[in-house]
Amino acid sequence: MSAFILRLVVGIVLALVIGPILVVIIAAFSSGESLSFPPPGFSLRWFIEFFSIAQMRNAFMLSIVLAIASACGAAAVGLLGAIYVSRNRNAFSVMLQMLIMAPLVFPALILGLALLLLYKTVNMSVLPGLFIAHVVVCLPYAFRSVLTSLQSFDTTLEEAGQSLGAGPVRSFLLITMPIIWPGVLSGWLFAFVVSFGELNTALFLTGPGIVTLPIEIFSYLQFQGNQLVVAAASALQVLIILIVLFLAERLVGARQIVQR
Amino acid sequence: MNPSLSRNSLAWAVALPPLIILALFFVVPLGYLLFISFMTNSATSLFDVQPTLANYTEIFSDSFYWLIIQRTLLSTAVVLILCLLLGYPAAFYAAHLSPRGRLIMLMIMMVPLMVSNVVRAYGWFAILGRRGVLSGTLTGTGIIERPVQYLYSFEAVTLGLLTILLPFMVVSLTNSLATIDKHYTEAAHSLGAGPWRTFLRVTLPLSSPGIASGLMLVTFLALSAYVSIALLGGPRYKLLVSMVFDSVSTFRWPRAAALSFVLLLIAFIIAIVIQLVVRPQRVQGKA
Numbered sequence: 001m002s003a004f005i006l007r008l009v010v011g012i013v014l015a016l017v018i019g020p021i022l023v024v025i026i027a028a029f030s031s032g033e034s035l036s037f038p039p040p041g042f043s044l045r046w047f048i049e050f051f052s053i054a055q056m057r058n059a060f061m062l063s064i065v066l067a068i069a070s071a072c073g074a075a076a077v078g079l080l081g082a083i084y085v086s087r088n089r090n091a092f093s094v095m096l097q098m099l100i101m102a103p104l105v106f107p108a109l110i111l112g113l114a115l116l117l118l119y120k121t122v123n124m125s126v127l128p129g130l131f132i133a134h135v136v137v138c139l140p141y142a143f144r145s146v147l148t149s150l151q152s153f154d155t156t157l158e159e160a161g162q163s164l165g166a167g168p169v170r171s172f173l174l175i176t177m178p179i180i181w182p183g184v185l186s187g188w189l190f191a192f193v194v195s196f197g198e199l200n201t202a203l204f205l206t207g208p209g210i211v212t213l214p215i216e217i218f219s220y221l222q223f224q225g226n227q228l229v230v231a232a233a234s235a236l237q238v239l240i241i242l243i244v245l246f247l248a249e250r251l252v253g254a255r256q257i258v259q260r
Numbered sequence: 261m262n263p264s265l266s267r268n269s270l271a272w273a274v275a276l277p278p279l280i281i282l283a284l285f286f287v288v289p290l291g292y293l294l295f296i297s298f299m300t301n302s303a304t305s306l307f308d309v310q311p312t313l314a315n316y317t318e319i320f321s322d323s324f325y326w327l328i329i330q331r332t333l334l335s336t337a338v339v340l341i342l343c344l345l346l347g348y349p350a351a352f353y354a355a356h357l358s359p360r361g362r363l364i365m366l367m368i369m370m371v372p373l374m375v376s377n378v379v380r381a382y383g384w385f386a387i388l389g390r391r392g393v394l395s396g397t398l399t400g401t402g403i404i405e406r407p408v409q410y411l412y413s414f415e416a417v418t419l420g421l422l423t424i425l426l427p428f429m430v431v432s433l434t435n436s437l438a439t440i441d442k443h444y445t446e447a448a449h450s451l452g453a454g455p456w457r458t459f460l461r462v463t464l465p466l467s468s469p470g471i472a473s474g475l476m477l478v479t480f481l482a483l484s485a486y487v488s489i490a491l492l493g494g495p496r497y498k499l500l501v502s503m504v505f506d507s508v509s510t511f512r513w514p515r516a517a518a519l520s521f522v523l524l525l526i527a528f529i530i531a532i533v534i535q536l537v538v539r540p541q542r543v544q545g546k547a
Contacts (some may be wrong), residue, residue: 002455009349012432016346016423017372020383023393027386035391081278084271096275099282105477106286107484107527109501110520113508114289117296117517119305136285139278168270197376199487204508216377218487222381231386234379241374245367 021238028235030228038066046232056233058209059216063196064240070134071142071191077135078142086150097147104140109232111136112175112201119205126207133201138191145190149183150188182252189248195240213237292527305512315518325503331525332362332483332500335414336530339421339482340475343429346422349473351433355440366434369427377424381491384420385411388492412494420492421482428481429474436470437463465543472540483523500526 028046030039031198050056078100085097103111111135119129151175161171198213206215213233220230286405293489297306319325319477354365370374387393388410395407410416440463448458498506500523508518535541 006349006353009346010353011348013346013426014368015428019367020380020387020423021375023385024379024383035386035389038396073539077278077281080274081353084278088271091527092275096279099286102280102282103286105480107480107501107520107523109484109486109504110293110524112288112521113504114293115285116508117306117513118285118289118292121292131266132285136281139446143278153310163359174446189463197374197379199377200484203445203486203505214487216304217376217382218491221378221385221491230382234376234382237379238375245371246372254400 001225022154022234024231024234024245025238027228028231030231032228035228035231042207046228047236049229050232050236053229055211056213056216056229059211059213060236062210064233066068066131066134067192069131070195071188072136073131073135074191075184075188075194078139078144078191079184080144081139082150083145086147087155087234088155088187091257100143101140103136106139108198108200112204113200126205126210130202130205130210130212133192133205134198136192137198137201140238141190141194142187145187146183148156149180153180185251191242193244199238293517293520297521298512301512301514315514316522318515318524319518326499328498328503330412330498330523332526335418335421336479336482336497338418339425340478340530340534341424342418343425343478344475347426347429347433348471350426351430351437351470354430354434354525355437362434366431369430373427373431374422377485378423378487378491381420381488384416384423384492388416389531390418397512402508411492412496414497416492417489417499418498420488421485423480424485424488425478428477431469432474433467436467436473438465467541468538468543472534472538474533475538476531479534480527483527483530 027035029042029044031045032039035039041081050060051233081096081100085093086101113134115129117258118124124220157179158171158175162168166174197214198212201217202212202215203218208214211219214237217230217233217237220227296307298311298313300310300312300314302308334379354362357365385392387456390393390407390409392410395404398404399407404535444462444466445458448462453461483499488503489497489499489502490505500519502525504516504519507513507519
């Protein structure tokens with residue numbers, strides 16, 4: 001009896017979590033004029049429509065480029081932070097770790113507002129401002145991945161390299177990096193995905209002509225109503241994430257992705 | 261050069277970039293936001309440098325804001341309770357699967373977690389809207405006569421938030437439950453405790469750190485999920501975070517700043533309540 005209830009709850013959870021995404025994907029392939037269920041037929045017309053709208057296309061491209069750039073930034077900064085935290089046990093190291101992890105739980109909308117006011121005061125232009133915000137938001141994910149692999153790294157290997165005459169930088173690049181790279185890579189992929197779907201800071205930080213895909217989808221939904229081109233845009237978002245996850249699984253293994 | 265000195269300066273060189281970035285683009289802007297929340301509203305610039313408490317007193321003396329705060333507390337509480345009631349059994353199930361099964365279950369939870377909130381809100385849009393799945397199914401089967409709009413209500417917002425946040429809860433709880441030493445439950449069994457008693461006296465307390473961290477994550481995310489609230493609640497059902505956004509779109513920066521800190525205050529109060537109720541510290545470091 002209780003085993004049945006357990007399975008029932010698992011079923012409800014899966015339906016609640018996956019249901020909305022499935023509905024979006026099905027709606028995206030509809031051949032109808034507007035949203036209706038069940039769809040009258042299946043077609044790719046809304047995907048073609050998506051790429052024929054300049055705003056959507058530009059937003060899609062911007063989101064991809066921004067996600068790549070922010071992931072590189074977050075992975076690089078996260079790697080540096082993780083090196084320090086994994087090798088120093090002092091109050092500063094604890095503080096640095098808390099500071100790097102803070103944007104993970106801190107309401108991103110409030111961070112976006114704070115950054116907007118700062119940017120307005122110092123006249124920061126839109127694109128670098130957006131990039132920095134994304135690096136800050138993605139940093140915890142990249143940092144945590146790298147830190148996990150650095151903590152399981154045997155530092156005597158590096159000491160061996162140094163006793164043989166390699167400097168600290170050289171021994172890090174030649175010995176540590178090749179061993180911890182799955183952590184760095186999964187951190188990069190995590191950061192990419194987070195940046196690609198990021199909404200709450202971008203809400204305030206996008207500007208005329210510089211809009212990310214999630215924000216474009218959001219404003220379409222708010223101002224142009226329930227168009228199926230939004231479903232196609234959303235389905236593309238899911239597709240990109242599945243591709244990234246597939247790559248991650250191939251490159252670093254599933255275990256590396258779910259251990260958080 | 262002294263090797264320990266160069267080692268030390270190298271350590272600093274490694275710590276500096278993250279420190280500088282977070283100081284300049286996390287700590288400083290939030291400090292600035294706090295500063296602005298105590299400044300006077302200005303029609304021409306961001307704010308007038310004239311210290312005032314008005315931004316806060318106006319919020320707390322306005323019955324409309326109290327209504328919004330009550331609503332926010334209510335919806336957050338309902339989301340938290342449902343997250344726990346649904347997430348715990350799911351995590352319990354996942355934690356008792358084989359390592360491979362658990363991996364698959366966690367992967368299934370990770371995908372929705374990565375999909376942008378706006379996409380998932382759109383999914384509910386498509387389900388609950390006038391021409392959506394639910395309305396279509398109910399009219400198709402003759403349960404209701406005309407299409408019904410289920411959006412823009414407490415239920416729609418709560419449902420949307422719940423589904424966005426459930427994966428966080430499940431992942432947090434699964435990791436916590438999977439690390440509980442099997443010997444504890446076996447010991448309870450061998451001492452004569454039934455499955456329910458074992459669960460309530462052993463497993464549940466040992467998983468309290470996972471419950472607390474999951475609930476706190478859900479709290480912070482639920483309070484700030486503006487886009488989901490805006491799409492599913494519409495103009496009719498607004499929460500505190502919508503007020504922050506509305507103040508920004510009317511350029512009342514000090515008000516927006518003050519509302520942000522009221523929101524943070526509420527988040528911290530809920531976090532403290534969670535800590536007091538769940539009491540994770542009683543097993544922290546022992547599980």
